Amino acid sequence: MSYVCAEHLVKTYGTGAAAVRAVHDVNFDIEAGEFVSIMGESGAGKSTLLSIMGAMNPPTSGRFVVNDIDVYKLGSEKRTDFRREFIGFVFQSFHLASYLTVLENVMLPLTTVPTSRKEKRSLAEAALAQVGLSGKEGRLPSQISGGEKERVAIARAIVNDPPVVLADEPTGNLDSKTSHEIMALLQRLNRAGTTILMVTHSRDCAGYAERSLMVTDGRLTEPDRDLLRVGNDLPFQPEPQDLCSDARYG
């Protein structure tokens, strides 16, 4: 079965008249090592979908399975542990801790991991080297550029070597040159084996992915193939009944 598997995902915010159905019966599966982009208009439900995939936002109904683990069957603290071990997040607005240095920000996900300071430090330095930020370890987030902040955010996402990296509009706040550099970086990570799911507005950016999911009003729709520069995969065609059929419930 697929490494990442979504089955009949529904997410409704609020209740009664104020209810907003942000995700509407979404099904897909993603193999390990894929680089998938999620596109759609603002308010379409991309972030909601990504947060469900990030084990941070319990769906109203449906199942989400990673590596045979039924993520939302896990208790809250176990789900946190799952996040730590399986998911690296790259947030749209970086979300760096302003009072911690670049190196410390990258070390954050290792805080609760029982390894030595030295080990944590060298892992963080390796991650920073991977995103091309060696030499800026001691700076504060306020002392580096937007593109560098994004790199720090990526370094933080990959420091504990998670199998899946989720990125929500990673280039939303960057100019196009920097955006391409960041995309190239994600592509390199992907080639090194990391499964990447990336929400993006930009067709250019989506072009770096191997395939693209299109979200419209909370539903997955067929992407417009012409919009994709690199798109050798077939547009995603969900077959709801068959998805995740043999997933173990974790």
Place this chain on the structure above:
Amino acid sequence: MNLSDIVFRNLLRRKAKALFVLAGLAIGVATVVALISFVEAMTNHINHKLEKYGANILIVPKTENLSLSYGGLSLGGVSFEMQEIRQRDLQKIDSIKNAANVAGIGPMVFGVVTVRGQKVLLAGVDFESTWILKPWWKIDGTLPGETGVILGAETAKVLDLKRGSSLQIKKKDFIVSGVLKPTGSQDDQLLFMTLGTAQSILNKEGLISMAEVAALCKDCPIDAMVKQISEAVPGARVMAIQQVVKGRMEALSQFKNFSYGVSLVVVLVGSLVVLATMMGSVRERTEEIGIFRAIGFRKSHVFKIVLLEAGFISAVAGILGYVAGFGVTKGVLQFFYESGGASILPSVNLAAGALGLAVLVGLASSIYPAFLAARMDPNQALSAM
């Protein structure tokens, strides 16, 4: 990088907030420490006085005539026909219920004698018990033997006798072995000799005029002891002489209650300061906590971060509060009792108590903010940014 690193980095970043919490707690602790150590110093001071006071129970004969007095107490009539207590009856005091609290018994016999043509009140005392019964006595000379006497300061002046002088009482020769320094009490006007000698001179063998009893303990059940002694010694009137000290003790215990009340209020205010500040701090850190939770900090980790922070500030506040409270008390005592009256020494127990109190209050007031922080939904915390 571990949880405490995050705590310290955050404390350094939010120095003003940290100082605010610190001040709130430290002031509370300082107040409590100051009040407690002040009460303690006063209690010690009074107890010390109490012990210096010497005798605190008097045993006198039951009598109707009131004219000759000692220490404000009637000793019977001038007519020398004083009623007496048998000396051996005093032994019964050893068998009262609170006998263990009796530190000393001083039997005394009184009589008027003529020395150098002047009438003087002669007191036969048990000199061995004077150090505990009359600790304020300072003798210029030595304690007398069988043929020695000690003169009160006034007596020595009036009779024009000094240490080493000889004198005759009822045709017997005596040497002045010492003169009492002025005591400000009636002792200044007496002539002292050993009990046995006085008894034989006064023809009162085996009899005593009164006895002083010292119950030298902080919380002696004086009233109960008075009752027990009255029952044990027939024909004696037994009374406590501690009214002044007792009054002070009562005032002190009222002050104690007052200071407990003040402490409670101050600690309560301190804990509200901590609560409000920590709530604000947690709210301000919403984004950060959202990140922590998203990247794999458990709820318990977030809880711990908040409590570690509070615990650290509280511990520092406890130490500072103790030092400040101690200093204030020391200063106040020095101001009121310039030369060596009441004083305090640093107390490990009080310091530990202050530390414990600060940490307890700091943690207790931070539990709710920590709980709110831990409960924060990472998805909402981050999407709200």
